[in-house]
Amino acid sequence: MARLVAGIDLGGTKIATGLVDETGRVLERAVHPTRPEEGPAAVIARMIGSLEEVCGRRGLDLAALEAVAVACPGPLDPLRGVVVEAPNLRWREVDVVEPIREATGVPVYLENDANAAALGEWWAGAGQGTRHLIYVTVSTGIGGGIVIDGRIYGGAHWAAGEIGHTVAVVEDGPLCGCGRRGCLEAMASGTAIARRAVEALQAAGWREGDVPGESDARPGRR
Incomplete structure (x- = not known):
């Protein structure tokens, strides 16, 4: 059976979730409104629901996943799994990783959304074949990510590249x-x-x- 992971891109406007195989192929997608005005607990519940949706289409339980990767606006602390401050969400010190880990029973990883996008472009997009790149995203907010020698550069406080x-x-x-x-x-x-x-x-x-x-x-x- 193929090893599967799920990725969640949490933005100020929408939650985009994908079920992905080990080659990077997206098998299923789901998009839901974020509605940050409802508070962190409601948003995280919606994120978990989107995971259940993409897995359910393949007849899978959440436990079938190898891992879940969550991309959030920051600044955040990926070691603690906490969004330190996300102005577009009105979040401060919100633990995103633990509720999703409890719901799925699998490892959950948190990364800044622009950093995750930068690494994705380096691996499978416009940055293929490069050693280093800087990525800028313009959406509900503005973010940036830096990849050096194929690794995300987070800086001393995980805020490198945050130009917004x-x-x-x-x-x-x-x-x-x-x-x-x-x-x-x-x-x-x-x-x-x-x-x-x-x-x-x-x-x-x-x-x-x-x-x-x-x-x-x-x-x-x-």
């Missing part, structure tokens, strides 16, 4: 989820880009419900 909370606008920048103003994430993440687009449209006179190209569009509207 670098302050880009020193004065009067937008408020970031981390509590500071002017972070790169607050300026250029997918969420921030959508917010700034809405602000620009409102400043140009658009109203909620307006549709581009309507016959009654005001002069000068595009």
Whole structure:
């Protein structure tokens, strides 16, 4: 029987879970909304449910897995299995590993989502054949990962490559989820880009419900 692992990518918007064989082939996928406003326990329960879903499609129990890998926004501490602070989730000191280990009975590993993506690109994606790479991701937030000689470089406090909370606008920048103003994430993440687009449209006179190209569009509207 093939050795199978499961991977969970926990983001501020969605939980993406995959059942993967030892060659890296994704056998099953499941996607569910994160709904961080419901709190950590509800989100972790949803993560466990997604594992049951992908395994159940193959007629497997969770105990059939070799391991579970969880990719979370950070900063986090992979040795303790704890998300130290995730602004987009409003999480502080949340133990992710232990509840999933108790539910599955298999080893569970926690890694920063950008670090995991960086290693994935190095192993099977755009970074194949390289010794070192830097990976930047732009989604609900902004993250970065560093691979040196085929290994994730986490730094002294597991925060190497975390560029999202670098302050880009020193004065009067937008408020970031981390509590500071002017972070790169607050300026250029997918969420921030959508917010700034809405602000620009409102400043140009658009109203909620307006549709581009309507016959009654005001002069000068595009």
